Amino acid sequence: MSREQARQVLERAHRVAVATHITPDADAISSLIGLTQLLRRLGREAEPFCDDDLPSRLRAIPHTEEISRVARGSFDLLVSLDASDPARLGQAFAEVEGVPLLNVDHHVTNTRFGAVNWVDPSAVATAEMVLWLVDDLGVPLDRELASILLAGIVGDTVGLRTPNVTPQVMREVIRLMEAGASLPALVDVLFNRRSFAAIRLFGQAVAGVQLEDGVIWAVITREMRHASGLGPASDLSLSSFLISAEEARIAVVFTERDDGKVEVSMRARPGYDVACIALAFGGGGHPPAAGCLVPGPLEEVIPPILSALKAAAQDGRADPFG
Ligand code: AMP
Ligand code: MN
Numbered sequence: 001m002s003r004e005q006a007r008q009v010l011e012r013a014h015r016v017a018v019a020t021h022i023t024p025d026a027d028a029i030s031s032l033i034g035l036t037q038l039l040r041r042l043g044r045e046a047e048p049f050c051d052d053d054l055p056s057r058l059r060a061i062p063h064t065e066e067i068s069r070v071a072r073g074s075f076d077l078l079v080s081l082d083a084s085d086p087a088r089l090g091q092a093f094a095e096v097e098g099v100p101l102l103n104v105d106h107h108v109t110n111t112r113f114g115a116v117n118w119v120d121p122s123a124v125a126t127a128e129m130v131l132w133l134v135d136d137l138g139v140p141l142d143r144e145l146a147s148i149l150l151a152g153i154v155g156d157t158v159g160l161r162t163p164n165v166t167p168q169v170m171r172e173v174i175r176l177m178e179a180g181a182s183l184p185a186l187v188d189v190l191f192n193r194r195s196f197a198a199i200r201l202f203g204q205a206v207a208g209v210q211l212e213d214g215v216i217w218a219v220i221t222r223e224m225r226h227a228s229g230l231g232p233a234s235d236l237s238l239s240s241f242l243i244s245a246e247e248a249r250i251a252v253v254f255t256e257r258d259d260g261k262v263e264v265s266m267r268a269r270p271g272y273d274v275a276c277i278a279l280a281f282g283g284g285g286h287p288p289a290a291g292c293l294v295p296g297p298l299e300e301v302i303p304p305i306l307s308a309l310k311a312a313a314q315d316g317r318a319d320p321f322g
């Protein structure tokens with residue numbers, strides 16, 4: 001049982017480097033800080049790493065100022081959180097060699113790249129798995145730790161609204177709230193913060209939206225991003241908005257980066273699966289929300305991904321009540 005193995009590995013460790021994925025989301029930072037704090041409460045040395053900039057709203061999570069980009073020094077355990085493959089860690093662990101890696105994740109597409117792998121796609125968030133570790137390791141929940149972990153659960157469930165939110169998850173949310181975490185405050189920080197520039201760029205991208213064969217898509221070029229003045233660490237959540245189109249079963253947003261690579265963000269209605277498409281193009285994710293980073297240029301990237309998504313939009317269950 002890998003949950004038990006994960007507990008044992010963490011109990012035996014003394015100096016732990018913990019890392020999460022690039023282009024971090026709330027679950028990435030929540031599980032990163034949550035596990036770091038858990039280990040410190042157990043008297044271990046633990047350092048958090050993320051080889052990327054953080055979107056400003058995630059700076060509201062306590063202790064994010066302690067995050068460094070690349071681990072250097074001596075560690076006896078590396079932990080990867082919320083990352084489905086090693087490339088998602090960037091260079092975070094590139095300068096430590098010969099140290100065993102514990103891989104803790106909830107992506108169905110996880111490639112099991114650790115010495116010990118605890119991968120549980122039934123978890124709504126990696127932060128939920130860290131909460132299970134809190135219990136397994138007998139650490140009491142205080143207000144700060146509860147708030148840190150609730151951020152990841154609320155983030156990956158889009159405010160407790162995804163189909164994987166079970167009564168058990170709600171009971172965990174209640175426990176975290178009883179320990180002092182504020183659900184409305186986290187919802188406000190995670191979903192109600194956009195810069196004016198982001199809203200203008202969002203509007204421009206929506207103006208160019210297209211729909212074909214059940215797939216709705218939008219493109220954000222480098223020029224559009226530069227004209228808006230938005231920094232690279234900004235996430236528009238545009239794909240989550242586009243999937244609300246009644247005529248669409250799959251939504252996708254192509255964002256051109258400064259290095260010419262293209263970030264692809266996909267969403268599917270219940271009964272349709274974009275994780276397998278993301279995996280086929282070198283990325284990963286969950287059936288309803290997945291992504292990949294592909295070499296450009298935009299005009300070469302878009303047609304093959306669109307045709308794979310159009311096929312997936314035919315495959316799924318057409319009637320969600322059927
Ligand atoms: P996003 O569309 O960026 O919100 O990401 C949706 C889901 O896809 C998240 O679970 C991400 O972890 C996953 N994902 C996004 N981009 C990648 C990538 N380049 N490689 C692997 N998984 C990704
Ligand atoms: Mn994540």
Ligand code: MN
Nearest residue numbers: 027082126156
């Ligand atoms: Mn996650």
